[in-house]
Amino acid sequence: MSKVEPREASPDEPEPSKAGTPTWRGATARPPTPDGSPPGTGAAPAALAGAAPEAAPGALAGTPPGTGAVDGRPRPGAPPGGVAGPGAPPGAGARPAGGARGGGRRSPVRRREALVGLAFVAPMLVLFLVFRFGPTLGAAFLSLTDYRLSGEWTFIGAGNYTRLLQDDLFWESLGVTAVYTALYVPMTVLLALGTAVLLHRTLWLRGFFRGLFFLPYVTSIVLAAVIWKWIYEVEDGLINAALGVLGAGPVDFLGDESLVLPSIAAASAWKGFGYSMLILLAGLQSIPREVAEAATIDGASAWQRFRWVTLPLLRPVLFFVLVIEAIQAFQVFDAMYVMTAGGPVRASYSLVYFLYDSGFKFFDFGYASALGLVLFLIVLVFSLIQRRLIGREED
Amino acid sequence: MARLRLPVLLVLVAFVTVTPFVVMVLVAFAPPGGRTLPGAFDVTRASLRNFTDVLQSADITRWALNSLVYSLVSVLLILLFASMAGYAFAKKRFPGREVLFWAFLATLMVPFQATLIPYYILVSEMGGVDTYWGLIVPTLANSQAVFLMRQFIVQLPDELFEAAKIDGASEWRVFTTVVLPLIRPVLATLGVFVFLWHWNDFLWPLVIGQSEAMRTLTVGLATLEGENVTINQIMAGATITVIPCLLVFGLLQRYLTDSIATSGLKS
Numbered sequence: 287m288s289k290v291e292p293r294e295a296s297p298d299e300p301e302p303s304k305a306g307t308p309t310w311r312g313a314t315a316r317p318p319t320p321d322g323s324p325p326g327t328g329a330a331p332a333a334l335a336g337a338a339p340e341a342a343p344g345a346l347a348g349t350p351p352g353t354g355a356v357d358g359r360p361r362p363g364a365p366p367g368g369v370a371g372p373g374a375p376p377g378a379g380a381r382p383a384g385g386a387r388g389g390g391r392r393s394p395v396r397r398r399e400a401l402v403g404l405a406f407v408a409p410m411l412v413l414f415l416v417f418r419f420g421p422t423l424g425a426a427f428l429s430l431t432d433y434r435l436s437g438e439w440t441f442i443g444a445g446n447y448t449r450l451l452q453d454d455l456f457w458e459s460l461g462v463t464a465v466y467t468a469l470y471v472p473m474t475v476l477l478a479l480g481t482a483v484l485l486h487r488t489l490w491l492r493g494f495f496r497g498l499f500f501l502p503y504v505t506s507i508v509l510a511a512v513i514w515k516w517i518y519e520v521e522d523g524l525i526n527a528a529l530g531v532l533g534a535g536p537v538d539f540l541g542d543e544s545l546v547l548p549s550i551a552a553a554s555a556w557k558g559f560g561y562s563m564l565i566l567l568a569g570l571q572s573i574p575r576e577v578a579e580a581a582t583i584d585g586a587s588a589w590q591r592f593r594w595v596t597l598p599l600l601r602p603v604l605f606f607v608l609v610i611e612a613i614q615a616f617q618v619f620d621a622m623y624v625m626t627a628g629g630p631v632r633a634s635y636s637l638v639y640f641l642y643d644s645g646f647k648f649f650d651f652g653y654a655s656a657l658g659l660v661l662f663l664i665v666l667v668f669s670l671i672q673r674r675l676i677g678r679e680e681d
Numbered sequence: 682m683a684r685l686r687l688p689v690l691l692v693l694v695a696f697v698t699v700t701p702f703v704v705m706v707l708v709a710f711a712p713p714g715g716r717t718l719p720g721a722f723d724v725t726r727a728s729l730r731n732f733t734d735v736l737q738s739a740d741i742t743r744w745a746l747n748s749l750v751y752s753l754v755s756v757l758l759i760l761l762f763a764s765m766a767g768y769a770f771a772k773k774r775f776p777g778r779e780v781l782f783w784a785f786l787a788t789l790m791v792p793f794q795a796t797l798i799p800y801y802i803l804v805s806e807m808g809g810v811d812t813y814w815g816l817i818v819p820t821l822a823n824s825q826a827v828f829l830m831r832q833f834i835v836q837l838p839d840e841l842f843e844a845a846k847i848d849g850a851s852e853w854r855v856f857t858t859v860v861l862p863l864i865r866p867v868l869a870t871l872g873v874f875v876f877l878w879h880w881n882d883f884l885w886p887l888v889i890g891q892s893e894a895m896r897t898l899t900v901g902l903a904t905l906e907g908e909n910v911t912i913n914q915i916m917a918g919a920t921i922t923v924i925p926c927l928l929v930f931g932l933l934q935r936y937l938t939d940s941i942a943t944s945g946l947k948s
Contacts, residue, residue: 396774402852403773407781410766413822417800418788424799433802481694488687497934498695501702504930505923506881508903512919513701516708516912524704527718556701564941617792620883624903638794645798646888658795665792 425662428655435649446656456657458632459640462547466636467615469551474611475604477555478562483592485563486570496567503560511624514553515540518625540626543633550621550634558614562607569603570596609672613665637661702923709916731917738910741918743894744901747813748922751886751897752879754817759826759875760868767830768860772842782831785824794884801888811895816886820879826871833867834860870940873933880925898922 429446433439450456481499485492502510517524518539529535539549573596581591597604619638622628628635637657645654710727713734735741769775770782793800800819809815841863845855861868886897896904902922905915 399773400775403769403775403778406765406769406773406852406856407775409762410785410822410827411781413762413818414785414788414824417803417819417822418791418796418824419784421796421799421803422788422791424803425796428799428802484687484691484694488691490688490691495691495695497930499698500934501927501930502698504877504881504926506883506899506926508881508883508899509919509923510701512902512915513705516916517701517704519912522718522912524718556698561941613792617794619794620903623883641794641797642884642888645801651798651802655798658798662791662795665795666790669790 425655425658428652429659431652433651433655435651439652442652446653449653450656450660455632455635455640459635459637462633462635463616463618463637466547466551466618466634467612469548470554470615470618471608471611473551473555474559475562475607477559478566478607479604481559481563482566482570485567496564499563500560502557505557507554507557507620508624510553510557511621514549514556515625518549518553541630543630546626546630546634550618550625553625554615554618554621558611562611565607566600566603569600573599605672605675609668613668616661616664616668705916705919705923708913709920711913713911713913731911731913732921735905735910735914735917735921738914739901739905739918740893740896741898741901741921744896744898745921747816747890747895748880748898748925750813751816751882752876754813755820755879756872756875758817758821759823760872762821763823763826763830763871764834764861764864764868765856766827767832767834768856770827770831771835771837772839782827785827788822788824797884797888800885804889810889811892816889816895816897820882820885823875826875829867829871830864833864837863866936869933870936873929873936874940876929877926 430441430443431439432442432445485496485499488495518526520526520536520538520541523539525539526536529537537545539545577595577599578591581595586594617638618636619642622634622636622639623642626634628639638661641654641657641661644650644657707722707724709731710724710729711731712726712728713730766785770778804810804815804819807815809818842855842859845859846852850858881899882897883899883903886900887903890896890900899922902915902918905918910918
């Protein structure tokens, strides 16, 4: 049996060609030979093969996965699940799947397959370790420090968080973001639902119109913001020019504290509704035709059919779209950066804008990280609500 | 009457949807100087002056080059790495496979902005500020790409790969000659998405490309204002940035819209 040593946790060991080996090395304490044939005793790969299913439940707590899987292995000496034979799974957590695979466990074919698999995942794994898992843990850590531009820092515990709670700017930006979300989500989803229903009902040039409605979605928010900023302009803007012809206006859409958020939300809704429209359209098309037909035979009007037949059946898709758009809305930044720079008087100063300023204007990295974590928690709550609702829907 | 209502509504919504694009183009081609409206609607006086002016006053060609490098290199590398990882997750048994796949997916829950600061510190410590690699490499860890690849490859029958292996082909050969051709439709779809994500990306290029020469077109467009540029020139710049999106969209519209409906891909 190979010796299992504690793995030196270095998430970023760059071994481009054989970078799949960290996990492997952790378990065997020996790197494979360059030609890829496994080193050490034949037991090593068997141990590795057993690690996967057993480690799965325990390693979910956010540890870097490669390491988690290996560390979750049984101690040396404790036989890996399934070795004693498929019929008698010994260790706790040994699942039937492990036993079923016991036959091939020791074969060089399996060992080779594992190596090949790891080698193929390796480039992505390294990228994820360095640029996803690392920074995520880093954010949590940074938020507990007063990390500055100089790179100097001290551990200040919950200092940033208590400061957040007392910071008017934080509450203001949170309020702005919440109001923006409350405006953007209904606008976008109603627009998406309306266009989806229109497209669903029509056969005339459906592909053409679908493409047309989707067009704004493939452009950038920056582009949308630049165009709409001009559309909203007091002097010479499109809307005010039209209002002028009618003898009304001018309206300062982006300069008025109570108009600025609805105006930005409308521009963003124009840019973003195409995505939800496609999802909702797919949802509509998955509703069996017979259901609507039955309702028609029962004498239901078009509105009644929509309200009492289509809408309830569409509910899971609607929930999905609502939550996705809400998550999107809570991260708003680009539109405000371009259209208003957060103004007037911070009336459009969003949470991410505050985060951006804290980090890249005041170089208060620890504080900005704490803001990032708050954002993450909010998004997480949205996701959990979604799971809840959709889960219940499926029951 | 009711029969007519539907098409009329459709045309109306379509009109509102394209109006911002139309006015962008009109203003971009309007004769410079004077009031923007209503002169912009006089198409007989269209001119290219705003385009030549904005190309002179800002380094748009350089920004366009940066955007192209950022988008195209990312597309190529993400397609390669994600299809490799997707193949392994779908067809190879290796230790930690389930956990790893789960962990890749879990990163979808973390908004990019939430980790922006450590991301930036990391890349800046590595010397990646104002470099192409600093811009590109961190964005390659794309979990949606891996997920999409795995979901597609997992439904391909094993026999396809086994046959090639029995013929003595190496694993890499199987991958390049069997797997890659089979997944061409996903490669196309994902390629379009990754291109658009990167071409339209704003926050990351904004913080990592600090010199003017390292701006992407999207960042450049956002910073055009206030640099003594007229609205006509800004719209000319905007028109330039949107051309690649429209090209990609025009060519691959079907791939794009179908895959959202079936897989819910989202930036």
